[in-house]
Amino acid sequence: MAIIEIDNLRKTFRSGDVDVHALRGVNLVVQKGEFLAVVGRSGSGKSTLFHILGGLTPPTSGTIKIDGQSLTSLDEAGRTRLRRNSVGFVFQKYNLLPTLTVRDNIDIARDIAGRSEPWDATFLEVLELLGIAQKLDRKPRQLSGGEQQRVAIARAIVNQPAILLADEPTGNLDTENSNMVLDLLRHLNKKTGQTVLMITHDPEAAAFADRTVQMRDGELHGA
């Protein structure tokens, strides 16, 4: 069952007097429960695809559906709802709120989604799996980079999003921590059936995914 369906997706930016074609007709289908890596060099358009999939910016043309919901016609409020309910983000720079503890960083995602019930047993297992169950009362500055990224993963999946979008999730980590985070993403994908779409420039990181597609000059190859 397809959870992401992209057809002839285009994105053009205006930079000064010049039109920059970041995406030039991208087609992609991702199945539910799949772990997909989008690999490409800097400027290839992979981050633009990530931002459109995450509802952070609208496409110029083409169609895109996540879990059957079309993103093409969504306004800002619709994209906000999409981010709240259907997408979980993991960023290269972790993007945790520095003033909050690990527990609160996770809870704020739930609060934004309007959920107040306590964490269920499955999520508590995930926290154990991520190795942060004993560090819930620490602030981000008291954690290593790898630990912060694992908190970001926990925050991204706490609302059980349709897709988990990871943008260079190991970009700021050393090899040991990178492998640990990628292992965890793969483990989560296998254990919970969480669909993961990872953007990376690193072929070694991409090797953890079920399938890899190449992004080059705004076009997707191998999809």
Add this chain to the structure above:
Amino acid sequence: MVYKLVYENLKHRPVRTLLSSLAIGLGVTMMLALVGVGEGMLEDQANRARGVGADLVVRAPGSSVVGMGSLSMNQKILDYVRARPHVTLATPIGIHSTGGVSSIMGINYDEFAAMSGGFRFREGGKFTAPDDVIIDDLYAREKKLKVGSVLHTMNRDWRVSGIFASGKLARVMIPLTVLQELASANGKITMIYVKLDNPANTQAVIDAMKQDLPEYPIYAMEELIKQFSVNNLPELKAFIGVVVSLAVLFGFLVVFLAMYTAVLERTREIGILKALGAGPGYVLGILLRETVLLAIIGSLCGIAMSYGTRWLIATFIPASMVQAIVYSWWPIASLITLAGAVLGVLYPALKAARQDALDSLSYD
């Protein structure tokens, strides 16, 4: 959860939170101190008026009910007043302004002492020479005067002959005849305090006097004391209005600057919240709650600081000013400050709410 974030944000920048609160509190203190001084001085004036021990007062035609007045009443009216039925004692008072709200009062010592129940002297005693002055203990403390000290006022030097416990109408008193001479107002007085055989006769005596002296304001003392209210001082009310406006402006500017800086600093964090699905209302709500909390902390600081201003006034200028703590103004001043603060956060909050999530996430 939002409250936790708000609390942690304020805790994260303790110095800024403290300074913002103190700055917001200054507006509250300004209002509370001004209202407190207005109320305090009127209350003090009323208490000192009670200390005269009179039942009624006859003032000069055209004089204000709570104003100091001047030497404008013909002293001959005193004979008329003394001759009225039920009047047991009538004593003239002369008041001469020495600048601002300060004044010097001329009395007939023995009459005034008899009416008021006598002076309680802390040091020294009554006038014994034409250049003698008696002062109350608060004035002595403020001006650092003792018995025998020289007080320069009305362009001459006076010898302090006695320091009395405050509460007897004026802080500085000299013989009435000396005051009239110096003010070139011989035969002129400011008002007459009247003691009756029975306070129950007060209204009847007033009614009778008003028949003969229709242009003279004549008040029962209790009625006069009730007039010592901010509502009867339009200038004070207007000034309070100005200070309230300044406090609103103050709160607005402080919060505007503090929250504008906070929004700039937290651009990336706002981007994170938006990436997590927070809408403009959620972001707006965080900043509004933060501002309300700052305003509450600021108001508490302001209330605490108003006790500080009261202490400063009571310590350094006890005779010139009295500040009361006006509890009824605590919620008023706090709400006014809150209004200024909310106005101040609107622009930064709307700016934050409208920030593009992607741009915010790219902010370093």
